[in-house]
Amino acid sequence: MNRTDTPVTVIGLGLMGRALAGAFLRAGHPTTVWNRTVSKADRLVADGARPAPTVGDALKAGSLTVVCVTDYPAVRELLGASDVELDGTMLVNLTSGDSAQxxxxxxxxxxxxxxYLDGAIMAVPPAIGTAEAVILHSGPQTDFEAHKATLEALGTVTHxxxxxxxxxxxxxxxxxMMWSVLNAWLQGTALLRTAGVDAATYAPFARQIAAGVAEWLPGYAEQIDSGSFPAEVSxxxxxARAMAHLVEESEAVGVNAxxxxxxxxxxxxxxxxxxxxEQYPVLIEEFSRARGD
Structure with a gap:
């Protein structure tokens, strides 16, 4: 059951931070907020959030603190101040960064x-608080399970x-995945525009192709995990010969290749x-190799 009496704190009120705090408020959680630019909390305060005067006060107010700021150095700068007490705090960091950070x-x-739980938000701010907002978490499973019901106010959560x-x-x-699919669609769109076919006309066909390719992934994953790539399809x-045709066609019609x-x-x-x-997934060896290796 998603309890709504758990007090939460949100540190960082950019577009995403405000969306996170708003989702907690809508779910009924007592919500404390803090941001360097105090005015960014105005709408949330009007909706019932409690503004904290300092980061330290914000941390003390919630049994769970969600951090969503510019980057990881900003997290450590804010939470590492001499007047901030972290001992016993449950932090969920939804700031973007890399795995080493x-x-x-x-x-x-x-x-x-x-x-500490680290997380990644796979959604745009307007989706926060709906099932379409996928939020990934990594860290001790016991910490995730202890706060899962509260975190579910933000969307579909996964450990x-x-x-x-x-x-x-x-x-x-x-x-x-996102950029590769979009880039492939843009390449095809550029090609078809040379023949007067607009993007809207091509989009349904491109979507069908993308969905069909997605169906191959589980079988291809088995090949990668087993290290065996029998050419069952191609x-x-x-x-590679088909790739050459794509390159040649692109160059012939004046499209970037x-x-x-x-x-x-x-x-x-x-x-x-x-x-x-061998079959196409054998290229995992090329993708796994740094350039020049």
């Missing part, structure tokens, strides 16, 4: 006596594991290493 901040918080860096890694992996060398050339170069390296007869 998440792990270091977890160690930093633990040295100061705080319990990924004890490694504090997992939420940040999932975040950037999700961005890789060999990489066949895919940098993206397909990049992917074909990776495929060519894999083929040169003897993987031409």
């Amino acid at each position: 998440a792990r270091e901040t977890a160690r930093w918080a633990r040295r100061r006596g705080a319990r 990924l594991g004890a490694d504090h860096g997992l939420a940040a890694l999932y975040d950037v992996a999700g961005l890789a 060999a990489l060398e066949t895919d 940098e993206l397909p050339k990049l992917i074909k170069a990776m495929a060519d390296r894999s083929i040169a290493a003897g993987h031409g007869g």
Whole structure:
């Protein structure tokens, strides 16, 4: 049951921070807020939030403190001040950053006596408080379970594991998917525009292709995890020939070919290493290798 009497604190009232605090308020949680620019709390205070005069006061007011500020250094600057007592505090850090920063901040918080969950918000501010807002958490499962009912006021919450860096890694992996899909769609749109086909006309076809490719992922994941890539559908060398057609067509109609050339170069390296007869997921070896290795 999602209890609504748990007092919470939100530190950082940018667009996302205000959305987080608003969701807690709508769910009935007594909500304390703090932000350097005090005026950003005005609307929340009008809706029932309690403004804290200092970060230290804000931390004392809630049994759970959610932090959403500019970056990880800002987290440590705010919470590391001499007048801030972290011992016994439960922190949920939803600030964006990388996995190394998440792990270091977890160690930093633990040295100061705080319990700590790191998190990543996979949503835009207007979605916060709805099921469409996916919020990832990593850190001790006992801490997550103890506060899950409260955190569910923000959206669909998930615990990924004890490694504090997992939420940040999932975040950037999700961005890789998002931008790759959008970039592929933009490449196709640019090609079709040369023949007078507008983006709205192409979009339903592109969506169908994207959904079809998504269906391949579980089977391809099995190949990657097993390290075996039998060409059940198409060999990489066949895919590389199709990539060449995409490059040639793009150049012929005056469309930027940098993206397909990049992917074909990776495929060519894999083929040169003897993987031409294997299936496309064998390229995981290229994606797992830093450039120049």
